[in-house]
Amino acid sequence: MKKKVVSKKKSVKKKAVAKRKVVAKKRVAKKKVARKRQERTWLVARKKMTREKIKVFVCDQLRDSSRGLRNLCDEINGMPDRSTIHDWLSKDSEFSDLYARARVEQAEFMAEEILEIADDGRNDFMEDDDGFRIMGENIQRSKVRIDARKWLMGKLKPRKYGDRLDVNVTEDKLEGKTLVELKAMAAEYATREV
Secondary structure, three states: OHHHHHHHHHHHHHHHHHHHHHHHHHHHHHHHHHHHHHHOEEEEOOEEEEHHHHHHHHHHHHHOOOOOHHHHHHHOOOOOOHHHHHHHHHHOHHHHHHHHHHHHHHHHHHHHHHHHHHHOOOOOEEEEOOEEEEOHHHHHHHHHHHHHHHHHHHHHOHHHHOOOOOOOOOHHHHOOOOHHHHHHHHHHHHHOOO
16 A cells, blocks of 8 residues: 555656646747847848847937938838837837937937028029029928928927927916905816817
């Protein structure tokens, strides 16, 4: 009888050891897959790049141009899809910070670009038989380009380039009012349609 009990204990131990080995092998396999995924390279702009190099490349490209991420991913051969980069942004806080700084610096680049567009008067006039004629279409196009950059700058760096709101209240409207009257004025203001 004792021999059967001992053999059952040994078989249970062997099964437990075998199970642990299988679990350990699966864990190692998962780590290898994750490492390979991390080490994947892309052929971007004729250069082999890892994920980390692409992150730096994207931020450098955004910093030194007025292009957006969609434009960047579509025009450069081999770039990962925009959704892939957005996934990286949501999962990697360091990349997210680097990307945010690049976007803020992009606003400074756009400010310089606005000056170049405004100073470029090459196609503003056309010479014909009657003399010079103003090319309104080109001037309007330059105005649209400048306005688009100003709007985007206000979104990227609102403290410096955003619209300023005047929230000061003059004293003469509030002077002599009781707290109840002030609350009624606030409620009336809140229900007003813009």
